[in-house]
Structure formats: structure tokens, C-alpha cells
Amino acid sequence: MSISATLRRSRMSIRVRLTLLLGGAVLACGSLLLATVYALMRFVPRYAVSPSVVVPRSGALSDDAVARGPTFQTTIATRDDFLNVLLQVSSVALIGLALVAFLLGWIIAGRILAPVHRIASTARTVAGDNLHERIQLDGRRDEFTELADTIDTMLDRLHTSFEAQQRFAANASHELRTPLATTRTMLQVALAHPADHELAVLAPKLLATNDRSITTVESLLALSRADHGIADPHPVDLTEVAEHALNQIRDEAATSGIGLRADLLPARVDGDQDLLHHLVINLLQNAVRHNHPGGSAHLSLATSDGTATLRVTNTGEPLPADAADRLFEAFHRHRTRTRSRGHGLGLTLVRAIADSHHGTATARPDGGLAVTVDLPVTAAADRHSS
Template sequence: MKNWTIRIRLTVIYGSLVLLAGTALLAMTYVLVRHSLDGRLDSNSTTIAGVQGPEDATSGPSLTWQSGEQFRDDTLDSLLTQGGIALGAVGVVAVGFGWLVADRVLRPLHRITETARRVADSNLHERIALTGPRDEVKELADTFDSMLERLDRSFDSQRRFVANASHELRTPLAINRTLLEVAMRRPDAPPPVRDLAETLLAVNARHERLIDGLLTLARSEQGITVHNSVDLADIAQHVAEQNRQSGVEILTSLDPAPTWGDPILLERVIQNLVQNGIDYNITDGWLSITTTTRGETVELTVSNNGPVVPPYEIPGLFEPFRRLQDRVAAGRGTGLGLSIVRSVTRAHDGDVTARPHDGGGLTVTVALPLMREQHRPRPAWSTTPPTSDHGAVSASVGASPSDHLG
């Protein structure tokens, strides 16, 4: 009974109540009929009654005479038998009607559940807007709509704040970078000034990457508006070629992996994973990129051999600004890389998982919905990506390649 749905429970309750009421009615009828028959019998129980017997061919119907007590018992037995059959039939009909009525009563709750599931996919703009009489279900739906309204305003306010703050911080950082570069190029600049300028430029660049990562994270959490056909194998091949000179051997096994979404954000996902695997590697290490199709999903897997990652630390790596303790000292990245990967993947109705690689390192798998050939719009990436197109994409999302795990 623990696994019964509310509809089944309501049906069982309704059917049980009908059967209990019918049983009580039959019992009362039995008592009343018996009391009536007892009043008609003589005190010595010698009264007899005529009951129609089988029809005779010559004389017609015959009467079979029996005692009053036998007549009473036969009548009561017939009442119980016929009443029980009728009660069973009514019970079956009541259960059927109860099943239909329960579905009708629970239909608004199904609507609330479906809306809640859609809202869980970051669609906070949707409302239930239940119509009908103002009963308990209508009050529940209105309360849920009011909660969604407050959540929507809160999330919008948070996103606008992050976007505005990130945008406003870009201007002073750009000015600082320009001033430092000018100071470094002055012919009369002493070596200590040049060294200080290089250090400040590195710090400034890290802050720019942080701001760019926050903008990307805020954008991905607002949902995607571009739904182009994308092959993850093409993007992975392009990202791998960009990082061939990183000092890490990059291995690729790229089968077609057609999906849909924003190619700029998806390139950012692959770039973050690859850059993370490069930064946290070992001397003469390797990094592998694999794309494949499994059922109704396409998968991108990036693995590397690097420092050992404890399994209990993996969930925290997907949180913003969360990095392993032994990696903080390196000062690389912003701690937003895997957060951006997860946010962009969820915005594309996908999922991302990670597990420690045998011998050290990390294996991250991104799963996205498969785009069937008959449903594919015009491709946003060709099989051999033009250099100019990819250069434009890289300029917009690849300018901060180290927004990774950190």
C-alpha cells in the first residue's frame, strides 16, 4: 500500500465506503424483514403457507405447503443471496465510478505537477493559472504561482546584478591593462618596473577571466535562445587543434555526435574541460577527447592523467569557486570552469558527471540529447570548420580558456 498512488487510494476508499454502506443497508433490511415475518407466525409455529410449485400439465400450477418457520428461513436466505449479488454488482460499479471521479478530482494536481517539472528545468516564467471555483486546489495553485513569481524576481535580480557588475568591472580592468602595457613599453622603464608590470598584468588577466566566467555563467543560467544543429565531434576537433602546442599529448576518438543548442556555449564547455585537463596534468602527460552516441544521447568524454582526485571531492568541484585544497596554491583558473560546464549542459537539457581516473586525473562526461537526422535544422558547424568562422567563435568564447576547474 505504500506504493499506491492517491488515485488508487481514493478509489479503494470510495469503493470500501459504498460496500460498507451497502452491507449495513442489507443487514438492516434483513433484521426488518425477519422481524416482520416473525410477527406473522403463530406462537406455536404451526402456521403454514402455500408456495407455488411446478406447473402440472393437466391441473396447472400446484401449491406446495410448508411450515411458517421454513418459509421465513427460505425468504431470509433468498434475501441474503440476492442482496449479496446486488451488493457485489453495485460495488464493482462504484469502484469504476470511483476510479473516474478520482481522476477528475486529481486532474488539477496533475497540472500543478507538470508545471512544477517544467519549472524545475529553469523555466521560472511559467505559471499554473488554474481556473475554476476557489477551493483548496485552486488556493494551492495560486500559492504556487505566487511563490514562482517571487522566485522569478529573485533570480532575475541576481542575474542582472552579476551581469551588470561584471560589465562595469570590465572597463577599469581594460584601462589597467592598457596602462600597464604602455608602462612596460617605455624605453626608459627600469627592470623592476617591468617585472612589476608583468606581475600586475597576470593578476589583471586573471580578474578578466573571472569576470568573463561570471558573465558566461549568468548567461547559461538564463536559458539558451539558440537551437542550432551542432556536432560535438566538429567542435572537439577544433578545440583539440587549438591546444596541440600545450605540451600535453592530446588523443582524440571523435565519432559523430549530433545535438542541438548554442555552438558558442558548447565550445566553451569543451574548451573548459580541455584546458582543465591540460593545466592539471603531469610531465609528459596525455589528455583524451572522445565523442560517441549512446541510444538517445550523445556523449563527450574528456580524461587526463594528473593528480589523484578523491571521489568525495568531486561533487564540490562543480560548485562556483570550489577547488581542491592542493590546487589553490597553484593560482590557476578562477574556480568557475566546471560550474560553467554544468550550467551550460543543464541549459541544453543534458547532464554532466565526473569520476576519478585510474592512476590519477579526472574523467568528465557530458551527455546531451541526440539530434535525429530528420529533425536537424541547418547545421551551424560544417564537417571541416572554416578558419574564419572558428576564429570568430574563439574570439567571443575562447578568450578566457582558463576558466576551468581552477
């Protein structure tokens, strides 16, 4: 088993592992260097050593030697004596180098892992429901600062997502509770004064309130499906879907005095037919309901460069430029003189469905509201058109 595998199996901290790896690497390199020098000094040079007498360690020292302090001397009379001395001195130096290497390895490992400890500390703080905490690692640009910035970006997106989810849950609860509370109030009043309420008058009110609840729930379910993506996309005739949605909205448009126009060219996309129907019907309902009597709504569909462009415009009130994109927020209702009959999920659902089909949905206010949805066409349709 290798040293690295042994260190991974152990319970030692990363700092200890790095210290052992760094110190071990220096020790191995030093040992290899010592062995190489010893081999070169043994076999390469030719030695012509003249025996010389040097005062042995146990002999009497001269006055000069006493003055210089303790000395460690030996006699080198042969090549073996020289190689032995070289091996002893190098071994002592190698041991000292190894000790210094392990000490420096411990210090360097601590400095290297300092950003990791900061990242871990921030992660523990965020795990304790403090999503406002950020790492904000300073210093020069390296792998650790890049990791910290990436985590900070992820935390920003998570924070925004959690806040949006909380707002969505609160708004959804309100939208579902309001019709239920209205129904309960009407029933309580009818039970308290049964003689003052006729079924023919009460039933339509209850039915309308119930329809509002059903519409909200259906929109929430469709939004949930869109957010989870399309699991099994298949070719959909978007032109047929648009024509069907137009037929559904004509009676409501006629009742409101809204003129409908359509310019539909053949277009096929890969996706979910039910979700795409929700997309088109919500665009048309938005164009009809947020309009003025005698106004008009226009639906167009065309393909170009592998993209199917669905565009709906109306003659409603002009919108400020900064308010157009906010219409895609869940349960957001722009206040206009036109009374809204929606639940604030129409354009939110449109954008979610467009995203799930790898498309985009944008709103541009130009004398009313113009919403454009771009969807990629099917590969077969794209080849046929080209």
C-alpha cells in the first residue's frame, strides 16, 4: 500500500498529512542525493591519498587546539576513510534538513489551509440559517479566492431563490385562502339568514369563487411541472396549439369588445403540448384582460434561423420600462385603470414554460404590452425549412 493511500485511510488532519508529505518528499530527495553523491565519489574519481598523521580524538591537544575549543578530528589515510567521513557528515546534514523540512512543512500547510478553514467556518454559519454570511476572501487571485468567489455567488443565488420561494409560498397561501374564506363567509351568512338567500343567487357566486381556486391551483401545478423541466419532449405543432387557444379566447374577447388578429405560420417545436397550450392561452388572456374596451390583441407566429417566435401584443395602457420585466414575478399585478381578473401567475407561467423548453420570454412595453417568446424548433423541421 502506498504512503498516500495510508494517509487517506488514517484519521490525521490534512495539515498533518501535508506536513508528512512535504517532509517525506524532502527526506526522500535528500536520501537520493546522498546516495548519488556517495556513488559518484566512490566510483568516479581516482584517489592518490598520502597517509598523514592527525592527532586522534583521544590524544593530547595542543595549546592552539585548546584555545580553539573542542574539535572532532579523524585520520583520512585511505579512500574508505574519506567515503566513511562523507557518509557520516552527509547523514547528519540530512537529519537536520529533514527536521527543518517537517517544521517548515507544518507552517506552510497551516498557511495554505487557512482559507479552507475560513470557507468551512462560513459554511457552518450559513448552515445555521444565516444566509447573509459571505466568505469575501481577500488576497491575490488564486484557486482559493476563485473557490470562495464561486461559493459566494452560489450563496447569493440561493439567498435570492429562498427569498423568492418564501414570497411565492406566502402569496400562494394568500391566493388560495382568499376564495376559501370568501366561500366560508357566504355560507355562514346564508346559514344564519336562510330566508334572505336564494340558491339561484348564491350558487353562481360560490361557483365563481370555486373557479378562481381551481384556476389558481391549475396554474400552480403547471408552474411546478415547468420548473422541473420536460422529461419526455416530443414534436408539437405550435401553430395548431395557437389556433386552439385562439378559439378558446374568442368568446371572452368578444364579450370584452376586444378584436383578435392572428398571423400564424407553420412551426413545430420539441416539448410538452399541454404546457405550450398553457403558455399561449395565458398570453392571450393577458392581452385580452389587460386591455381597454374596443381595443385589439394580435398573435403572430413565425420561424427564422431555427427559432420559433411567438409574439402577442395588445392596445392596453402603456407601461413604464422598468415595470415590464416585473410582470413575470409570481402574483405581481400591475395597477392600471383596467380591472384585472387574473391571479398574477399568467406571465410567471409563460416564462417558466419558455425556460423549460430552452427558450426565452421577454416583455417590451410599446403602447400596451408586447410579449415575445422564442423557442427552438425541432431538428427535423429545421432541416426541412433549410
